[in-house]
Amino acid sequence: MLKKLSLSLLLCIVGFTSLTAQQPSKPKASEIYHNLQKLNFIGSALYIAAHPDDENTRLISYLANDVKARTAYLSLTRGDGGQNLVGPEIRELLGVIRTQELLAARRTDGGQQLFTRANDFGYSKHPDETLEIWNKDEVLGDVVRAIRKFKPDVIINRFDHRSPGSTHGHHTSSAMLSVEAFDLLNDASKYPSSAKLYGTWQPKSLFFNTSWWFYGSREKFEAADKTNLVEVQTGNYYPALGLSNGEIASLSRSMHKSQGFGSTGSRGAETEYLEFLKGDLPKDKTNVFDGIDTSWNRLDGGAAIGAILNPLEADFNFQNPSAMLPQLTQAYELVKNLKDTHWRVIKLKQLETLILDCGGIFLEAVANTNAINPNGTYEVTLEAINRSDFPVVINSIKSVKGEVLLAIDKKLLPNEKKEFSLTVTSTSTKVSSPYWLNEKGTLGMYKAPEEMIGLPETPAPEQVVFSIQLQNTEISIAKDVVNKFNDPVKGEVYQPLEVLPVVTSSIPEKVLIFSSEESRQVPVTVTAGRDNITGSVTLQHPKGWQVTPAQAVFNIETKGQTQTLQFTVTPPKDQSEGYLRSLAQMGDQFFDKELVTIDYDHIPYQRVLLPSEVKIVRIGIEKKGQNIGYIEGAGDAIPQSLREIGYDVTTIAPSEIVAGSLKQYDAIVVGIRAYNTVPELAFKQTELNTYVENGGTLLLQYNTSHRLVTPDIGPYTITLSRDRVTDEFSKVTILAPKHPVLNSPNKITQADFDNWVQERGLYFPSAWDEKFTPILGMKDKDYDESKGSLLVAPYGKGYYIYTGLSFFRELPAGVPGAYRLFANLLSIGK
Numbered sequence: 053m054l055k056k057l058s059l060s061l062l063l064c065i066v067g068f069t070s071l072t073a074q075q076p077s078k079p080k081a082s083e084i085y086h087n088l089q090k091l092n093f094i095g096s097a098l099y100i101a102a103h104p105d106d107e108n109t110r111l112i113s114y115l116a117n118d119v120k121a122r123t124a125y126l127s128l129t130r131g132d133g134g135q136n137l138v139g140p141e142i143r144e145l146l147g148v149i150r151t152q153e154l155l156a157a158r159r160t161d162g163g164q165q166l167f168t169r170a171n172d173f174g175y176s177k178h179p180d181e182t183l184e185i186w187n188k189d190e191v192l193g194d195v196v197r198a199i200r201k202f203k204p205d206v207i208i209n210r211f212d213h214r215s216p217g218s219t220h221g222h223h224t225s226s227a228m229l230s231v232e233a234f235d236l237l238n239d240a241s242k243y244p245s246s247a248k249l250y251g252t253w254q255p256k257s258l259f260f261n262t263s264w265w266f267y268g269s270r271e272k273f274e275a276a277d278k279t280n281l282v283e284v285q286t287g288n289y290y291p292a293l294g295l296s297n298g299e300i301a302s303l304s305r306s307m308h309k310s311q312g313f314g315s316t317g318s319r320g321a322e323t324e325y326l327e328f329l330k331g332d333l334p335k336d337k338t339n340v341f342d343g344i345d346t347s348w349n350r351l352d353g354g355a356a357i358g359a360i361l362n363p364l365e366a367d368f369n370f371q372n373p374s375a376m377l378p379q380l381t382q383a384y385e386l387v388k389n390l391k392d393t394h395w396r397v398i399k400l401k402q403l404e405t406l407i408l409d410c411g412g413i414f415l416e417a418v419a420n421t422n423a424i425n426p427n428g429t430y431e432v433t434l435e436a437i438n439r440s441d442f443p444v445v446i447n448s449i450k451s452v453k454g455e456v457l458l459a460i461d462k463k464l465l466p467n468e469k470k471e472f473s474l475t476v477t478s479t480s481t482k483v484s485s486p487y488w489l490n491e492k493g494t495l496g497m498y499k500a501p502e503e504m505i506g507l508p509e510t511p512a513p514e515q516v517v518f519s520i521q522l523q524n525t526e527i528s529i530a531k532d533v534v535n536k537f538n539d540p541v542k543g544e545v546y547q548p549l550e551v552l553p554v555v556t557s558s559i560p561e562k563v564l565i566f567s568s569e570e571s572r573q574v575p576v577t578v579t580a581g582r583d584n585i586t587g588s589v590t591l592q593h594p595k596g597w598q599v600t601p602a603q604a605v606f607n608i609e610t611k612g613q614t615q616t617l618q619f620t621v622t623p624p625k626d627q628s629e630g631y632l633r634s635l636a637q638m639g640d641q642f643f644d645k646e647l648v649t650i651d652y653d654h655i656p657y658q659r660v661l662l663p664s665e666v667k668i669v670r671i672g673i674e675k676k677g678q679n680i681g682y683i684e685g686a687g688d689a690i691p692q693s694l695r696e697i698g699y700d701v702t703t704i705a706p707s708e709i710v711a712g713s714l715k716q717y718d719a720i721v722v723g724i725r726a727y728n729t730v731p732e733l734a735f736k737q738t739e740l741n742t743y744v745e746n747g748g749t750l751l752l753q754y755n756t757s758h759r760l761v762t763p764d765i766g767p768y769t770i771t772l773s774r775d776r777v778t779d780e781f782s783k784v785t786i787l788a789p790k791h792p793v794l795n796s797p798n799k800i801t802q803a804d805f806d807n808w809v810q811e812r813g814l815y816f817p818s819a820w821d822e823k824f825t826p827i828l829g830m831k832d833k834d835y836d837e838s839k840g841s842l843l844v845a846p847y848g849k850g851y852y853i854y855t856g857l858s859f860f861r862e863l864p865a866g867v868p869g870a871y872r873l874f875a876n877l878l879s880i881g882k
């Protein structure tokens with residue numbers, strides 16, 4: 053358990069200078085001082101919400117840096133359902149990015165990060181829907197487990213548990229589960245396995261992080277009864293860090309780059325309000341820890357430790373922090389004897405880091421590769437240096453199991469670098485991909501081995517332990533084995549060392565649409581995870597489909613090299629869907645994973661193993677017209693999807709929209725949120741309308757009413773709203789059964805609305821000109837029917853279509869009915 057804890061603890065005492073994701077922490081003297089202050093605070097706070105980016109970084113930074121409490125954010129999900137503004141990754145790969153963005157945010161604001169197994173499956177309007185799709189019992193169990201393990205004195209909910217239906221169902225659910233957990237944490241019969249592992253726990257109080265917004269207006273908030281509100285000042289300036297709390301909060305918030313949450317720092321007084329919900333109401337309404345002894349006296353045997361460490365704050369030696377090593381090592385010996393195992397483990401780890409930082413003691417283990425195979429061998433270079441005058445001896449290098457890999461017993465003389473090398477054979481038998489993606493979960497839940505539940509990421513597979521001696525104090529420092537190299541542009545680049553399979557394979561497309569009986573070539577690329585691999589690949593396929601050859605052979609000499617094998621896939625005559633799965637075989641071993649890498653500067657390099665598969669869909673589909681123009685919006689994959697079914701798609705830059713330039717197109721599709729994100733479109737509507745008037749079809753996908761670049765988005769008025777239908781299984785009513793878009797060239801029936809993914813659609817118009825025909829009606833449970841999901845109007849000789857249906861999700865997911873309906877929209881009037 054110590055090893056597992058140490059990983060997450062390291063994150064909470066990282067310096068503010070090392071904001072890059074990969075670099076080891078190298079704190080300045082003033083930051084070491086700040087960390088000493090945190091060492092002398094014995095208390096914890098936990099913030100709870102649903103998604104990466106829900107968290108109030110002002111409050112987290114305040115708790116971690118002003119109060120100096122051990123602070124964590126429990127995000128129930130990893131944010132897989134969001135959108136990605138920095139790259140193409142969506143769903144579980146976006147969840148991997150957003151997990152790392154949360155870790156980067158916590159490295160910045162000084163908190164720690166926790167999760168449950170709940171999957172961010174997409175928007176839900178009500179907690180009832182959320183808790184039906186999540187396994188409520190498991191998510192509540194994970195919340196209980198997180199609290200019992202972290203043992204916070206105070207818990208703060210981001211959202212109001214009393215307002216179902218007023219915000220995302222995940223949000224309200226996070227607060228409801230937190231409230232429910234608060235009352236059963238101390239009962240060992242509830243969720244007994246986490247009670248057995250971590251003990252029961254009763255936090256002192258539970259709050260809701262309210263604000264005027266929840267009261268309807270600033271005036272109403274001013275007038276409200278504040279007896280139950282704790283008011284904390286979160287605008288303080290921290291000279292040791294050179295930043296005000298608002299500035300740290302913005303740096304932290306800006307780590308949510310995939311969501312476009314860049315934020316500019318603020319200075320000056322700020323207030324946060326915490327509404328008391330349960331437990332003990334603090335008497336001092338400015339201090340959430342009121343009534344809790346947060347000094348060393350809190351712990352049995354702590355007073356003697358405080359007597360050594362508290363004076364160090366007053367007499368801190370900024371010129372030479374190593375002068376404090378005698379006191380720090382003396383305190384270390386006392387902390388080792390604390391009876392409270394929870395705080396003993398935490399404070400030992402904090403002290404170890406502080407001792408290294410004060411001594412300028414740098415320890416590092418660098419492998420000669422960034423990837424090994426299970427039980428693989430690698431060379432590791434170990435660096436140890438003591439940049440102080442304090443006598444330090446390096447005793448040995450051990451494995452995490454305590455086995456001595458290298459006996460050394462040498463003095464680390466001041467500023468004399470020692471380097472050692474070792475050949476290590478890994479004992480890891482498993483690959484080290486994100487643990488929650490190893491096994492297929494459900495729509496609402498990830499699967500995880502019990503010992504991993506709650507961890508932000510898979511612990512580094514390889515560690516070595518430096519055993520060093522400072523006079524009479526021996527400390528063992530576990531270091532992740534990393535890889536690093538010099539990049540001519542970036543300089544020193546760190547990457548994690550991962551355990552990866554000997555062979556991976558991938559099929560470049562994720563969805564293949566067969567719109568006729570014609571065969572298609574499907575390439576499978578095999579990548580060697582070590583030198584000299586030879587074997588064969590088969591493509592497993594659903595019944596009725598044919599694949600030749602049955603087996604193809606690969607033979608690759610060098611690790612990292614690839615070989616592409618070609619297969620011919622022939623679909624059945626009738627509509628059918630399923631998966632092609634690539635299975636590589638070497639001897640009696642099978643490999644069915646694809647390796648995906650994620651490389652952005654703000655997070656560490658990620659490697660993710662996913663099933664090597666492609667969805668294949670045979671659709672009975674007819675279409676008219678051939679040339680489609682596409683105007684990009686916020687980004688969707690509609691052009692690739694249309695090419696899949698045989699259209700010629702040309703991207704039209706807004707600057708190219710001039711008189712007469714559009715007439716070669718049979719239809720023009722406008723990307724999602726184009727009228728929110730492309731300012732030039734404000735000046736192009738006349739040309740687009742003329743194109744329709746002359747016989748063209750213009751199809752607009754959804755926009756939001758907030759920040760439209762022009763109110764004039766078509767020839768007739770249309771009023772956008774926030775209406776959405778989030779249940780992808782909701783019944784669809786045909787409102788205009790005779791309309792050509794439902795009849796030609798494909799006859800659309802109820803079956804075409806089967807197997808949609810994530811939702812039906814969003815931001816449907818709520819009112820429209822009578823020239824429009826509403827085609828479909830749909831609704832979520834307990835809501836009114838919306839008729840604005842698909843609106844078609846003739847204009848001149850052509851057609852203008854506005855749709856909030858989620859084609860941008862359904863087409864890339866290979867949903868046959870969505871393709872057939874979209875083909876009809878593009879075919880109208882032809």
Ligand SMILES: [Zn+2]
Pocket residue numbers: 102103105106220223
């Ligand atoms: Zn959220």
